[in-house]
Amino acid sequence: MSVSFALARSAGRRVLWFLFVGSLIVFMIGPIVWLGLRAFSGLWLYPQLLPKQWTVNGWRQVFNDPNLSHSMKLSFEFAPVVTVASAAICLPAAYAFSRYKFPGRRFLLISLFAVNAFPKIGLYISMAGVFYSLNLMATFLGVVIVQLIGTIVFMTWIPAAAFSAIPRSLEEAARDVGAGPLRVFFRVTFPLAAPAIFVAMILSFLASFDEAQGTFLVGVPKYITMPTEMYTLVLNYPEQVAAVFALLLAVPSVLLMALVRKHVMGGKLAEGFQLR
Amino acid sequence: MRRRELREGAQGLLMVLPPVAVIAVFIGFPVVAAIAYTLGRAGGPNSVVASLGQRQFIVQHGVTLDAYRDVLGNKTIHRDLWATVWVTVLATLVVVVVSWAIALYLRLADTRLARIVSGLSVVPLFIPVVIASYAMLVFYSSDGFMRSVAYHLGWHSFPTLGFTLWCVFLAEVWVNIPFGVLMMSSGLNGVPNNLIEAARDSGASMPRVVRSILLPMNVIPTVIVATFTAIYVLGSFTVPYLTGPTAPNLLGPSMSNFFSAFNQPQQAEVLAIVVFVLALGIGAVYVWANVRTGKRSAVAP
Amino acid sequence: MSTERRLDGAQQRAEAPASPAPERTDVGLQIEHVSKDLGGRTIVDDMQLEVKAGELTCLLGPSGCGKTTTLRMIGGFLIPDRGRVLIGGNDVTKMSPDKRPTAMVFQNYALWPHMTVFKNVAFGLRLRKLPRQEVSDRVAQVLELVGLTHHVHSYPARISGGEQQRVALARALVLEPKVLLLDEPLSNLDAKLRVRVREDIREIQQRIGITTVFVTHDQDEALSISDRIAVMSGGNVEQYADARSLYREPETTFVASFVGAMNSYEATVVPGGLELPGKLVVPCDDLSATGDGTFEAGVRPEDVHVSLNGDGAPADVVREVPRGHYKEIVLNAGPNEVRAFVSADLPPAEHVRISFTRALLYRDGVLQRSSAPVSV
Numbered sequence: 001m002s003v004s005f006a007l008a009r010s011a012g013r014r015v016l017w018f019l020f021v022g023s024l025i026v027f028m029i030g031p032i033v034w035l036g037l038r039a040f041s042g043l044w045l046y047p048q049l050l051p052k053q054w055t056v057n058g059w060r061q062v063f064n065d066p067n068l069s070h071s072m073k074l075s076f077e078f079a080p081v082v083t084v085a086s087a088a089i090c091l092p093a094a095y096a097f098s099r100y101k102f103p104g105r106r107f108l109l110i111s112l113f114a115v116n117a118f119p120k121i122g123l124y125i126s127m128a129g130v131f132y133s134l135n136l137m138a139t140f141l142g143v144v145i146v147q148l149i150g151t152i153v154f155m156t157w158i159p160a161a162a163f164s165a166i167p168r169s170l171e172e173a174a175r176d177v178g179a180g181p182l183r184v185f186f187r188v189t190f191p192l193a194a195p196a197i198f199v200a201m202i203l204s205f206l207a208s209f210d211e212a213q214g215t216f217l218v219g220v221p222k223y224i225t226m227p228t229e230m231y232t233l234v235l236n237y238p239e240q241v242a243a244v245f246a247l248l249l250a251v252p253s254v255l256l257m258a259l260v261r262k263h264v265m266g267g268k269l270a271e272g273f274q275l276r
Numbered sequence: 277m278r279r280r281e282l283r284e285g286a287q288g289l290l291m292v293l294p295p296v297a298v299i300a301v302f303i304g305f306p307v308v309a310a311i312a313y314t315l316g317r318a319g320g321p322n323s324v325v326a327s328l329g330q331r332q333f334i335v336q337h338g339v340t341l342d343a344y345r346d347v348l349g350n351k352t353i354h355r356d357l358w359a360t361v362w363v364t365v366l367a368t369l370v371v372v373v374v375s376w377a378i379a380l381y382l383r384l385a386d387t388r389l390a391r392i393v394s395g396l397s398v399v400p401l402f403i404p405v406v407i408a409s410y411a412m413l414v415f416y417s418s419d420g421f422m423r424s425v426a427y428h429l430g431w432h433s434f435p436t437l438g439f440t441l442w443c444v445f446l447a448e449v450w451v452n453i454p455f456g457v458l459m460m461s462s463g464l465n466g467v468p469n470n471l472i473e474a475a476r477d478s479g480a481s482m483p484r485v486v487r488s489i490l491l492p493m494n495v496i497p498t499v500i501v502a503t504f505t506a507i508y509v510l511g512s513f514t515v516p517y518l519t520g521p522t523a524p525n526l527l528g529p530s531m532s533n534f535f536s537a538f539n540q541p542q543q544a545e546v547l548a549i550v551v552f553v554l555a556l557g558i559g560a561v562y563v564w565a566n567v568r569t570g571k572r573s574a575v576a577p
Numbered sequence: 578m579s580t581e582r583r584l585d586g587a588q589q590r591a592e593a594p595a596s597p598a599p600e601r602t603d604v605g606l607q608i609e610h611v612s613k614d615l616g617g618r619t620i621v622d623d624m625q626l627e628v629k630a631g632e633l634t635c636l637l638g639p640s641g642c643g644k645t646t647t648l649r650m651i652g653g654f655l656i657p658d659r660g661r662v663l664i665g666g667n668d669v670t671k672m673s674p675d676k677r678p679t680a681m682v683f684q685n686y687a688l689w690p691h692m693t694v695f696k697n698v699a700f701g702l703r704l705r706k707l708p709r710q711e712v713s714d715r716v717a718q719v720l721e722l723v724g725l726t727h728h729v730h731s732y733p734a735r736i737s738g739g740e741q742q743r744v745a746l747a748r749a750l751v752l753e754p755k756v757l758l759l760d761e762p763l764s765n766l767d768a769k770l771r772v773r774v775r776e777d778i779r780e781i782q783q784r785i786g787i788t789t790v791f792v793t794h795d796q797d798e799a800l801s802i803s804d805r806i807a808v809m810s811g812g813n814v815e816q817y818a819d820a821r822s823l824y825r826e827p828e829t830t831f832v833a834s835f836v837g838a839m840n841s842y843e844a845t846v847v848p849g850g851l852e853l854p855g856k857l858v859v860p861c862d863d864l865s866a867t868g869d870g871t872f873e874a875g876v877r878p879e880d881v882h883v884s885l886n887g888d889g890a891p892a893d894v895v896r897e898v899p900r901g902h903y904k905e906i907v908l909n910a911g912p913n914e915v916r917a918f919v920s921a922d923l924p925p926a927e928h929v930r931i932s933f934t935r936a937l938l939y940r941d942g943v944l945q946r947s948s949a950p951v952s953v
């Protein structure tokens with residue numbers, strides 16, 4: 001049920017309202033649609049609203065360029081590895097944050113946030129020193145680590161909020177009928193928290209998939225992923241090829257996000273950001 | 277009983293150790309090293325970077341603020357700093373206002389149009405930032421959509437926004453709107469209908485309900501959106517790098533310039549610390565707001 | 578379960594009209610031919626109801642019969658599709674809730690969690706731009722009226738359910754509405770508190786003489802505090818009467834079965850009594866109607882007279898349930914089950930004789946009356 005009330009009664013306000021909604025729609029999806037058109041455009045001169053010629057040359061060029069397709073392959077290798085690694089180290093922590101009392105709990109939860117506030121570029125510059133001394137430069141592991149640290153905050157916060165939202169009585173009831181702690185976790189707690197964990201994992205996948213600067217700094221010249229390649233493309237290739245590549249890069253994101261759309265819209269993401 | 281608590285505490289600490297350790301080693305330690313470096317200490321983890329950098333201010337004992345003096349006395353940096361502050365403030369304001377408007381619209385008039393609007397407003401969540409920046413650039417460029425449409429509407433001198441701070445601002449708003457809408461919607465959906473109805477019943481008009489009920493009950497999400505957006509914009513690199521002008525631009529790209537173009541890593545780190553301090557100040561608001569309301573809503577024992 | 582107690586309460590009220598407020602004849606609230614469709618279904622269907630000024634009317638009915646919907650139309654949260662709502666003779670059908678002289682107490686109180694008790698109550702007064710002093714005076718007054726003098730500056734989350742309930746009531750009363758609306762205001766309280774608070778509500782209502790509509794699905798609650806009760810079913814009022822007539826003369830079989838316990842049988846009228854299935858003739862002193870053909874006969878358990886010997890129809894005792902100062906016995910009279918409330922002193926027995934002191938006859942679900950009024 002909703003509390004519906006007329007938002008705009010007078011005609012003048014209604015016109016203003018529709019102008020606002022209309023420009024919002026153009027603002028939000030105009031750039032994406034425009035980019036999509038670019039990817040198929042042959043000749044397109046200002047100020048035409050549609051291209052004069054349509055073509056798939058850009059697509060051919062992208063798929064035939066070994067550099068570009070290699071970077072796609074790399075991107076699809078790193079993202080799953082980073083996601084699994086991140087889940088493996090963060091999920092137990094998320095559970096502990098929501099269920100156990102221990103000294104420094106609040107402090108650690110908040111400091112996760114604090115490290116997020118340090119600008120990435122500055123971080124990568126000074127991280128380089130650590131990576132050199134640990135021989136992580138231009139290694140697979142190095143790239144995984146640099147992508148991983150960007151996923152830790154939400155991989156901890158979102159599932160922690162989900163665990164906290166599960167009433168303890170549900171777990172206690174299962175203990176009561178004789179289930180051991182592990183069984184309780186896997187049969188009761190985990191299934192209930194699964195949607196939020198899923199959201200966190202997809203966000204982590206995408207964060208790794210989209211990470212560019214850190215990967216560039218650590219991975220170059222061996223590991224050039226799609227978004228890193230994108231920087232070069234934007235500057236050096238014809239606009240149309242960049243548009244094609246951009247669309248390709250967006251495909252997995254769109255598909256994966258569509259999977260968890262319901263949970264994200266339902267507040268699973270939002271809940272993770274309230275400290276408790 | 278006591279022993280069990282101890283054991284639980286130990287177990288909890290053990291479980292949070294892995295991510296905390298990763299963060300400590302790969303973020304905490306570098307951040308501390310970076311701070312030391314900006315204060316003139318070039319030893320230890322800073323030695324590699326320091327051996328390559330130029331125009332460094334190094335001391336063997338104690339600390340020096342010369343690097344800060346150098347950076348903060350630089351006129352170009354002043355302009356970058358102002359650009360950063362302005363874009364951050366503006367983008368944060370617009371994100372908060374627009375996501376409030378969309379979430380409120382969805383909350384009060386649950387119509388199909390409202391759902392379409394809110395659905396479209398989370399689209400950027402699906403789009404990698406690199407692409408978002410690129411799409412924004414193309415959209416507002418000299419032969420982009422905005423100028424083409426303006427031309428057809430008879431406005432032939434519509435400004436080219438691509439590669440200006442306006443484009444940076446628009447792109448930052450675009451990228452941050454989904455988070456704003458999700459947070460605000462979640463917060464507003466948490467306000468039960470009958471609280472709104474009770475206020476109507478007491479004689480409150482709809483705008484008054486928004487001001488007296490929805491606004492105060494949605495403070496936390498609003499603070500979260502404002503702080504996270506501000507921190508994101510402050511430290512952002514991709515968006516201003518791809519869509520912004522050469523100078524003045526936000527501090528993210530100038531950090532990168534100092535590092536790679538001018539080969540002045542110490543100056544780059546000073547900028548990073550400046551942004552970090554600003555971000556921490558904003559983050560403190562977030563923590564404070566959470567703690568404050570946490571106290572009030574606590575149920576009686 | 579406690580029909581007798583209920584009955585006692587009802588009788589007391591009928592004997593001594595409790596309202597100390599001067600009897601006013603002007604109407605408080607009128608609902609005229611109101612209908613409302615929701616989700617493609619007609620939820621309230623051509624409903625009519627008139628509540629006198631100062632009267633407390635209960636809307637009583639099973640879950641989903643449209644009580645809340647009706648109340649929300651009175652409060653202005655829903656606009657009727659057809660028909661009119663009048664308060665004090667003025668048409669308010671399309672008026673928004675903030676303009677209406679009504680005040681609602683919500684089921685889960687709907688207290689604003691970010692405002693203290695004081696601020697919750699003062700909110701409506703502040704909207705009216707009253708001077709600060711007057712606001713705090715009136716808030717203090719109304720809080721005293723509902724019996725809540727401490728916790729004034731606590732947040733709602735920190736006070737008990739019963740106290741929250743009082744704050745909600747105070748918040749509604751402080752605006753001095755013409756009509757007070759309560760939607761199952763007691764359902765979140767424990768049994769004991771529920772009885773106490775409902776008596777308090779009734780007392781306050783009578784003291785200030787406010788026209789009140791009280792929604793409940795608890796017949797006990799309805800019978801014990803209302804001046805009149807509107808029994809609803811399927812979006813319509815089945816019967817609108819005071820507690821006593823509702824109990825003694827339910828107009829329809831629905832009301833008869835919904836309010837209190839009722840034995841019901843297919844019966845024909847024969848000289849001296851009723852013939853039930855199995856050719857069993859039970860003597861009956863008082864029939865609501867006479868005539869040929871079958872009726873649906875309703876007999877309240879306390880209208881079943883049970884004796885160990887003497888005349889009457891034979892019946893076997895199946896079960897006895899002690900109820901304190903009386904007992905309920907379940908009997909088989911031929912193929913018919915009969916429930917009776919009898920004195921706790923009646924000695925246990927296997928075979929007894931029964932007769933009815935009073936039976937109501939229904940046809941097509943509607944009470945049939947002979948021309949002479951039923952003697953009670």
Ligand SMILES: Nc1ncnc2c1ncn2[C@@H]1O[C@H](COP(=O)(O)OP(=O)(O)OP(=O)(O)O)[C@@H](O)[C@H]1O
Nearest residue numbers: 001615616620639640641642643644645646647794
């Ligand atoms: N907005 C709506 N859309 C569709 N159906 C609705 C809506 N609101 C109520 N209904 C339906 O209308 C019917 C009556 O609802 P109402 O809330 O008035 O019942 P009620 O008598 O108050 O019941 P209860 O005792 O359970 O509170 C229910 O079947 C309900 O499902």
Ligand SMILES: [Mg+2]
Nearest residue numbers: 644645646760
């Ligand atoms: Mg109801």
